[in-house]
Amino acid sequence: MMERVVITGTGLVSPLGNDVSTFWNAMLQGKSGISRIDSWDTSHMKTHMAGVVRDFDADGRFGRREARRMDRFCQFALAAAEDAIQDAGLKLEQIDKERMGVxxxxxxxxIGTLLEQEELLRSRGASRVSPLLVPMMISNMAAAMISIRTGAQGPTLSPVTACSIGNTAIGEAFRLIRAGGADVVLAGGAEAAITEISMASFGNATTLSTWDGDPKLASRPFDAGRDGFVMAEGAGILVLESLSHALKRGARIYAEVTGYGATSDAYHIVASHPEGRGAYQAMKLALHEAELEPAQVDVISAHATSTQVGDRSEMMAIKRLFGEADHRIPVTANKSMIGHMFGAAGGVEAIALVQMIQDGKIPPTINQExxxxECDLDVVPNEARVKDIHVGISNSFGFGGHNAVIVLQKFA
Incomplete structure (x- = not known):
């Protein structure tokens, strides 16, 4: 018999706050976390703003020596994981660590560490390059550090599916627990890629917004005036458990994971399929696994990065799958407020969906003017909405054509 899988804890670091309560309250108020970059001179760049994480004190949290041994993305991941564990009330000394995964x-x-150390190599010589460069740089280190800090000895995986990473991690963790391979898995993603070279590359690819006014108005998914995404950073981690394990320890249950769909566009290295072929199939598969019909969905958390082609293709996929029900189902776009957190996006947006299910409120898609x-569905424009939510889906798509969709339901 397959295990049911539930969410019992959440933790995040984001441009809208570094705890779930602050983040969620800001979202419901339609606040934007996008600001001008002040850590370097952006006058030579095509864009001057990003979703920067503020007030994150890594030295205070981990100690200066330990913090300096981790890249910023890893610091974010570890902080979010620790908060998720605390939120879940997990007593690590009572957990079977061989059945706990990450x-x-x-x-x-x-990438920040790589650039810093490359500059040291050029300016001060090979002897000054840190011996920790490689372990600080490689993307699996977030999962590894969480495993080391928690003692988790079960399956540890660092999926790399570009901007769909968070949903890939949650979906694969769901499958692992459901099959009986683990009792508890910490799942999500982290990113800290707001660097000059990253922004220069994305800028030259004409994917970034070049909005030159108030940064808070730059990210505008589904609006006719959208001109590209806004880079952001952070982390979102969830505690997934088998229902039997959660009930045994008397855990509070936020929501249940019931479906996961993963596909590939098989189309282009950066552009989504113009008709949303892979997105459609991923949503269809996720709902099929959850044994739900499209009309049963109460809200869609869209990937919606604020690009012309991407937003349009996602809308086409939604219309194709949901048919006559498409105008009834609210489609909210969190990136209008937090920007595009790349590998962290899926985890953070899953946490937002958990909050929607818990509170019965849908955050708005801001900057709708x-x-x-071609994006004429109900995008919850500019103001939050009260709605009883039993079923929600969250979409995440990534460069290379990766698509990952999860279904979350109210626990009953």
């Missing part, structure tokens, strides 16, 4: 990925890994006639 599925946490990063799309770009420690001129409707795009």
């Amino acid at each position: 599925y946490v990925g990063s799309g770009i890994g420690g 001129v409707p795009d006639p």
Whole structure:
């Protein structure tokens, strides 16, 4: 018999706050976490803003010596994981560590550390390069550090599926627990790639927004005036457990994971399929596994990065799958407020969906001024909405054509 899989803890680091309560309250108020970059001179760049994590004190949290041994993405991941464990009330000394796993990925890994050490090599010579460069840089180190800190000895995986990493991690952890391979898995993603070279590359690829006004208005998924995504950073980690394990320890249950769909567009290295072929199939598979019909979905948390092609293709996929029900189902786009957190996006947006199910409220898609006639569904424009939510799906898509969709339900 397959295990049921539930969510019992959440933790995050984000441009809208470094704890779930602060983040969620800001989202419901339609606040934006996008700001001008102030850590370097951006006058030579095509864009000058990002979703920067503020007020994150790694030295205070981990101690200066330990913090300096981790790249920023790893610091974010470990902080979010520790908060998720605390939120879940997990007493690690009472957990069978051989049945505790960590599925946490990063799309770009420690690029900040790599750039810093390359500069040291050029300016001060090979002897000054840190012996910890490689372990600080490689993207599996977030999962590894969480495993080391918690003592988790079960399956540890660092999926790399670009911007769909968070959902890939959650979905694969769901499958692992459901099959009886683990009792508890920490799942999600982390990213800290706001660097000059990253922004220069994305800028030259014409994927970034070049909005030159108030940064808070730059990310506008589904709006006719959208002109690209806004880079962001952070981490989102969830505690997934088998229902039997959660009930045995008397855990509070936030929601249940009931479906997961993963596909590939098999189309292009960066562009999504223009008709949303892979997105459609991933949503269809996730609902099939959850044994649900499209009309039973109460909310869709869209991938919606604020690019012309990407938003349009996702809308086409939704319309194809949901048919006559498409105008009834709210489609909310969190990236309008937090920007695109790449490998961290899926984890953070899954936490937002958990909060929607818990609170019966849907955060808005902000910066909706001129409707795009090709994105004409209910995008919850500019103001949060009260709605009883029993079933929600969260979409995440990534460069290379990766698509990952999860279904979360109210626990009953």
